[in-house]
Amino acid sequence: MFRLLQTLFGKPLPRHQADEATLPSFEALAILSSDALSSVAYGTEATLGVLVLAGSGALKLSVPITLAIIALVAIVVLSYRQTIEAYPQGGGSYVVARENLGTIASLVAAASLLIDYVLTAAVSLMAGTQALSSLVPQLLPHEVSFSIVLLVLVGWANLRGVKDAGKLFAYPTYAFVLMVVVLALGGVFNLAFGHGFHAAAPLPVKALEPLGLFLILRAFSSGCSAMTGIEAISNGVKIFREPAAANARLTMVVMGVILSAMFFSVSALGYAYGVAPNPNITVMAQIGTRVFGENSALLWALQISTLLILALAANTSFADFPRLAALLANDHFLPRQMGWVGDRLVFQNGILILLLAAGLIIIICQGDTTVAVNLYALGVFTAFTLSQAGMVLHWWRLRGSAWLGRMLMNGLGAFTTLLVLLVIIVSKFNQGAWTVVVAVPIIVLLLASVRQRYRQVYGAMAIAPGQINVLEIPKRTETLGNRAIVWVPSITEPTINALRYAAAIADHVLAVWVKSDDEDSEQIEAAWQAVVGVNTGIEFRVMASPGASLVAPFVECVESEEEKYPDLFHTIIMPMAIPKQPFDGLLLNQRSINMRQALVDQHNRVFTVVRYYLTC
Structure with a gap:
């Protein structure tokens, strides 16, 4: 199936080739x-x-x-x-x-x-x-x-x-x-x-x-x-x-x-x-x-x-x-x-x-x-x-x-x-233009309502101003040989909960943020230190995507870690916000769903979703 898709639509292009996709006049x-x-x-x-x-x-x-x-x-x-x-x-x-x-x-x-x-x-x-x-x-x-x-x-x-x-x-x-x-x-x-x-x-x-x-x-x-x-x-x-x-x-x-x-x-x-x-x-x-x-x-x-x-x-x-x-x-x-x-x-x-x-x-x-x-x-x-x-x-x-x-x-x-x-x-107007006159304000209301709902949902997941969540891996008497790799889509309460769970079950926690083109690595690092803190024992890694997908680099990172430590168990942990309203599923977790399927396709053994239930 993958080869068929490549034949129909072409091979994936590296993101650096975006400039090469420009055209002469x-x-x-x-x-x-x-x-x-x-x-x-x-x-x-x-x-x-x-x-x-x-x-x-x-x-x-x-x-x-x-x-x-x-x-x-x-x-x-x-x-x-x-x-x-x-x-x-x-x-x-x-x-x-x-x-x-x-x-x-x-x-x-x-x-x-x-x-x-x-x-x-x-x-x-x-x-x-x-x-x-x-x-x-x-x-x-x-x-x-x-x-x-x-x-x-x-x-x-x-x-x-x-x-x-x-x-x-x-x-x-x-x-x-x-x-x-x-x-x-x-x-x-x-x-x-x-x-x-x-x-x-x-x-x-x-x-x-x-x-x-x-x-x-x-x-x-x-x-x-x-x-x-x-x-x-x-x-x-x-x-x-x-x-x-x-x-x-x-x-x-x-x-x-x-x-x-x-x-x-x-x-x-x-x-x-x-x-x-x-x-x-x-x-x-x-x-x-x-x-x-x-x-x-x-x-x-x-x-x-x-x-x-x-x-x-x-x-x-x-x-x-x-x-x-x-x-x-x-x-x-x-x-x-x-x-x-x-x-x-x-x-x-x-x-x-x-x-x-x-x-x-x-x-x-x-x-x-x-x-x-x-x-x-x-x-x-x-x-x-x-x-x-x-x-x-x-x-x-x-x-x-x-x-x-x-x-x-x-x-x-x-x-x-x-x-x-x-x-x-x-x-x-009588030849059908009235339908557009009516449709435009309806679409405007729908667009505005989507943004309003995003604000409500992000507000519910946001970390309180000034709050610093210091996450430390508990010191253990024996090595369990368990490593946790946490996908970090953003620094919010669902992500903090996922990191807490990872710190509780693993000897080593690797948090991975795959950044898009419009995100700055230094700003991401600063936000991490401001909220999560330092000296937590958690390794934080910001990765750039060479292609268009933000899913593939994380999957490759997991594969690399498993090859580097073949004798240890690796638990892939993903935060997921569980919506309360019926249509919020269109606004949230779409990349998480794609990420989970990609990991399943790679036959990863242990995969955990840490759910955060929205109240709004």
């Missing part, structure tokens, strides 16, 4: 911009799908609406360049809002993005399936199954690690960009020497609603789905090679230019050829048929590249959902295991949760993107607004070089994205 653009660039495939279609409600004559408004969205793209891109400069380690909406607007605003941003990432993954995969079914109508009854297969493949690629994913995703992303360029050039050639530079009349469609400001705003808000994924580069600055911030800022501009040019080309060609929405054939496929010819090789290349980038666009969610979940876990708003880094240096638990959530959305929507597209722009514009508002306060407090111009740029971004957010809420 060429690959980072592909992995972080796949969502934004792929939205070209359905952004125009989303706009036309609303305009057609007012009849075929209203479809001509798609071009001015596209230009308005492109202007908004430029504002957001320039605004996020400021964010990257201020937060070179990664400045997502959650981080910016947390540091500038407070806890509630940061949780609203986090909840909005968590919803958006799930919907983005589902919409991208369903849209990718529709791109293929436009060529192969026989696939229409199997769109849900095909979308699920694509979801599993993208999840597998991400579980192998970001470096492998970057190489895998670069080729399809740039293939799609190339095919849109070929489509645009072919369209201009056809318009110049065949069709002529005049707009063809679309097939007559009976108006179901009057053409008014409200419908135009609905069409605009639908087209704004083309802007999802823009924040990904700001979130993923660490993925870039050094100088990471400078490379990310340049890549942000390049992505904005490519997105705008592609989006305008598709909308302009759709207007020129009189393309109208068709439930069985995508707008992109209709344009490709007019430019390349029906069933031509270039049409197939266009649709296959569209399928691939839409499938891989879900990678933006697989890159950012686990990273955001890890940030929330580190702040105790989610269970700590969401912040664990797997052997392939990725947040594997977050990836698995996203797989399940996106699969559920695909099944509920039955492969139809209409409802999901109406929802998922709301979350990203909520995050846009909070992020830019937070940056305004950041520059106001800092007041460094050129602070006023930067503050005005972010202020413009906050104002425009807030207007779009209000338009989306009002115009799409």
Whole structure:
């Protein structure tokens, strides 16, 4: 089984190779911009799908609406360049809002993005399936199954690690960009020497609603789905090679230019050829048929590249959902295991949760993107607004070089994205946006309740201020030949109880703390001496983990001690807090469970759990 897992997901990577997993700008653009660039495939279609409600004559408004969205793209891109400069380690909406607007605003941003990432993954995969079914109508009854297969493949690629994913995703992303360029050039050639530079009349469609400001705003808000994924580069600055911030800022501009040019080309060609929405054939496929010819090789290349980038666009969610979940876990708003880094240096638990959530959305929507597209722009514009508002306060407090111009740029971004957010809420409330409006505060309450419970539990396990627990091994008249190895996850009452038990039964006690990357050995040693004391007869060892796992080093330490003293009995002692509330098991002891199983697998003979029963 272990060899099978290594074959599927790759060999474990040493933690020092995390820096080597960074990407050059060429690959980072592909992995972080796949969502934004792929939205070209359905952004125009989303706009036309609303305009057609007012009849075929209203479809001509798609071009001015596209230009308005492109202007908004430029504002957001320039605004996020400021964010990257201020937060070179990664400045997502959650981080910016947390540091500038407070806890509630940061949780609203986090909840909005968590919803958006799930919907983005589902919409991208369903849209990718529709791109293929436009060529192969026989696939229409199997769109849900095909979308699920694509979801599993993208999840597998991400579980192998970001470096492998970057190489895998670069080729399809740039293939799609190339095919849109070929489509645009072919369209201009056809318009110049065949069709002529005049707009063809679309097939007559009976108006179901009057053409008014409200419908135009609905069409605009639908087209704004083309802007999802823009924040990904700001979130993923660490993925870039050094100088990471400078490379990310340049890549942000390049992505904005490519997105705008592609989006305008598709909308302009759709207007020129009189393309109208068709439930069985995508707008992109209709344009490709007019430019390349029906069933031509270039049409197939266009649709296959569209399928691939839409499938891989879900990678933006697989890159950012686990990273955001890890940030929330580190702040105790989610269970700590969401912040664990797997052997392939990725947040594997977050990836698995996203797989399940996106699969559920695909099944509920039955492969139809209409409802999901109406929802998922709301979350990203909520995050846009909070992020830019937070940056305004950041520059106001800092007041460094050129602070006023930067503050005005972010202020413009906050104002425009807030207007779009209000338009989306009002115009799409009855089309399903109300579910997101309701879901966001519910998720915020859940996140806040997790942190509150963590505080209660940690408070119950904390050692009283000023209390020093001097643990001494009792002097024995004869040597029992028993050694105890105690796993120390933290210096709390459960750990002290485990050490007391070890001191009572063993001639020698070794306490082992395996530290994570964000922990400091000197601080751990100081905390140990302050609470446990000195000259206790207990050996305290702080170990660094060469890989991602904090379990493996402890298991290796046990093996080493048993080999060093083969004639002695070794008792492995582990503290464990026993929760009182039914759901506390999700918050506590997850690593302890993994540790115990790893030791069982190594056939250790004596294993003891010292239980500490919580009273809260």
